[in-house]
Amino acid sequence: MSDNNPEIESSTFNTLNHDVTESILFHLPIPSLVRFTLVSKQWRSIITSLPPPPPSSSPPWLFLFGIHNTSSFHNQSFAFDPLSNSWLRLPPSSSSSDHLVGSNRFLFTTAPRFSFSPILKPNWRFTSPVLFPRINPLLSVFTTLSNSSKLILVGGSSRIGGLVDIEERLAVQVYDPVLDSWELCSPLPADFRSGQDHQTLTSALFKRRFYVFDNYSCFISSFCLDSYSWSDVQTLKPPGLLFAFLNSCNGMLVLGGMCGFSFNLWSIEEGSMEFSEIAVMPEDLLFGLVDNEDEEEEDSNKFRSLKCVGSGNLVYVFNDDCHKKFPACVCEIGGGENGKCSWRRVPCLPSPVNKFHKVVSFCSTVSISDVFHPEDAHIGGSIRG
Numbered sequence: 001m002s003d004n005n006p007e008i009e010s011s012t013f014n015t016l017n018h019d020v021t022e023s024i025l026f027h028l029p030i031p032s033l034v035r036f037t038l039v040s041k042q043w044r045s046i047i048t049s050l051p052p053p054p055p056s057s058s059p060p061w062l063f064l065f066g067i068h069n070t071s072s073f074h075n076q077s078f079a080f081d082p083l084s085n086s087w088l089r090l091p092p093s094s095s096s097s098d099h100l101v102g103s104n105r106f107l108f109t110t111a112p113r114f115s116f117s118p119i120l121k122p123n124w125r126f127t128s129p130v131l132f133p134r135i136n137p138l139l140s141v142f143t144t145l146s147n148s149s150k151l152i153l154v155g156g157s158s159r160i161g162g163l164v165d166i167e168e169r170l171a172v173q174v175y176d177p178v179l180d181s182w183e184l185c186s187p188l189p190a191d192f193r194s195g196q197d198h199q200t201l202t203s204a205l206f207k208r209r210f211y212v213f214d215n216y217s218c219f220i221s222s223f224c225l226d227s228y229s230w231s232d233v234q235t236l237k238p239p240g241l242l243f244a245f246l247n248s249c250n251g252m253l254v255l256g257g258m259c260g261f262s263f264n265l266w267s268i269e270e271g272s273m274e275f276s277e278i279a280v281m282p283e284d285l286l287f288g289l290v291d292n293e294d295e296e297e298e299d300s301n302k303f304r305s306l307k308c309v310g311s312g313n314l315v316y317v318f319n320d321d322c323h324k325k326f327p328a329c330v331c332e333i334g335g336g337e338n339g340k341c342s343w344r345r346v347p348c349l350p351s352p353v354n355k356f357h358k359v360v361s362f363c364s365t366v367s368i369s370d371v372f373h374p375e376d377a378h379i380g381g382s383i384r385g
Contacts, residue, residue: 021046025043025046025047025050026050026051029081029083029084030081030083030084030366030367030368030371031081031084031086031088032084033047033050033368034368034371037372047368048368048369048372050367050368050369058312058365058366058367059082059083059312059313059314059365060082060310060311060312060314060363060364060365061079061080061081061082061363061364061365061366062079062080062082062309062316062318062328062330062346062361062362062363063077063078063079063080063102063119063360063361063362063363063364064077064078064079064320064326064349064359064360064361065077065100065102065107065359065360065361066078066353066354066356066358066359067098067100067356067357067358067359067360068354068355068356068357069356069357069358072092074354075092075354075356076089076092076353076354076356077089077090077091077092078090078349078350079119079120079366080316080328080346080347082314082330085347086347087347087348087349087350089350090119090120091122097109097110097111097112097113097115098358099111099135099136100360101136101137101139101360101362102119102360102361102362102364103139103140103141103362103364104140104141104364105118105119105364105365105366105370106118106119106141107119107122107360108139109124110130110133110134110135110136110137110139110153110156111133111134111135112133113126113129114126114127114129114130114133114175115127116151118370119364119366119370120366120370120371121370121371121372127175127177127180127182128180128181128182129182130153130173130175130182131171131173131182131184132158132171132173133158134153134155134156134157134158134171135156135157135158136156136157136199137153137154137155137156138153138154138155138156138201138202138203138210138212139151139152139153139154140152140203140205140210142205142208142210142225144225145226148176148178149177150174150175150176150177151174151175151177152172152173152174152175152210152223152225153172153173153174153175154171154172154173154188154201154203154210154212154223155170155171155172155188155192155201155212170187170188170190170192170193171184171187171188172184172185172186172187172188172223173185174228185223185228186223186228186229186230188212188221188230189219189221189230189233191217191219191221191233192212192214192217192219192221192233200214200215200216201213201214201215202215202244202245202246203246204246204247204248204253204254205248206222206248206252206253206270207270208224208225208226209222209223209224209225209231210222210223210225211223211246211248211253212246213236213244213246213255215243215244217235218235218236218237218241219233219234219235219236220233220234220235220236220246220273221233221234234273235273236255236268236273236275238255238257238259238264238266238275238277239259240259240260241257241258241259242257242258242259242260242303243257243258243304244256244257244258244308245257245307245308245309246268247308247309247310247311247315248310248311249310249311249312249313249314249315249333250312250313250333250334252267252268253267253268253270254266254267254268254278254310254315254333255268255275256308256310256315256317257308258303258306261286261303262280262281262286263280263281263286263303263306263317264277264279264280264281265277265278265279265280265315265331265333265341266278278333278341279331279333279340279341279343281317281329281331281343282343285329285343285345286303288327288329288345289303289306289317289318289319289327289328289329290302290303290305290306290319291321291324305319305320305321305324306318306319307319307320307361309361309362309363310363311363311364311365312365313332313333313334314330314331314332314333314363315330315331315333316328316329316330316346316363317329317330317331318346318361320359320361325348325349325353326349326353326359327345327346327348328345328346329343329344329345329346330343330344330346331343332344
């Protein structure tokens with residue numbers, strides 16, 4: 001069904017029963033649904049009451065929040081919807097803090113005060129003071145065994161007088177939104193302290209465990225979300241690995257990173273941390289993500305600005321160099337012929353694009369309720385991921 005002239009389709013849809021109409025609308029991308037809410041009160045009522053799709057059937061969006069170095073007026077926000085294969089220009093973040101982190105359909109400010117808001121309908125709420133204020137921490141929302149939601153905050157840095165407190169950088173804090181309280185838990189294993197910068201850490205939430213991977217040492221460990229304890233530290237390093245990002249996709253741990261002049265995806269075996277290659281980015285896509293003004297340049301460091309985020313059945317790889325227009329591609333895991341991974345280029349961002357001193361990027365599933373019912377994301381002060 002075309003979404004170019006929804007008024008023309010309205011009379012036809014009015015002759016269908018409610019269940020059939022709901023079934024058809026349920027399969028449309030969110031940008032189309034937003035436009036269709038303007039057709040009639042009946043359509044708006046049906047669309048805004050659609051049940052959220054199961055996470056396994058909802059392709060995650062890629063979010064980019066660009067923070068300008070001098071004026072928040074020049075901040076910009078974008079979201080890529082893989083179903084419509086298009087970028088959406090979002091209202092810029094209303095937060096005055098540039099210490100933003102995104103996860104699980106929420107934006108968080110981590111300093112100077114900790115707060116959170118739904119991505120698509122900003123409604124900032126401050127928490128009680130965090131025990132150790134963080135800059136660039138690892139963060140995720142998780143569901144407890146009692147079906148409530150909590151927030152885990154791992155690592156990051158605390159700058160006092162220009163110095164980084166290495167000991168506090170290992171701190172692990174869990175926030176209970178019902179009690180509005182922070183709990184200090186077992187810190188990151190001491191192995192993660194040695195010689196690493198906090199920005200080398202990447203993480204993934206998988207099967208009730210919060211995994212942390214360090215690009216500097218290639219150490220990996222996981223935090224049990226039930227016992228609040230860390231597993232033994234292991235080493236995860238595919239041959240030739242330069243840098244990588246850990247994600248949870250399609251029911252498995254997925255490591256995505258550079259090996260020489262190749263960007264690979266590996267599935268990681270839980271427990272043993274053994275890895276097996278599942279996809280290699282086509283060369284034309286890879287070199288399309290970097291500046292090729294110097295054709296003779298063969299320095300793999302030019303790929304250092306690549307980032308990788310994944311969720312559901314999609315892995316996004318993009319260049320967040322502040323002077324680029326964020327070229328990106330996406331890999332659908334098991335989405336090609338014979339269940340093989342399939343790659344495709346992501347369209348360019350809608351112009352104009354400002355220059356930023358920092359870009360916050362992450363992917364998350366969204367539903368139509370995130371657009372029209374932001375209050376549903378907060379029940380009794382809780383965070384619902």
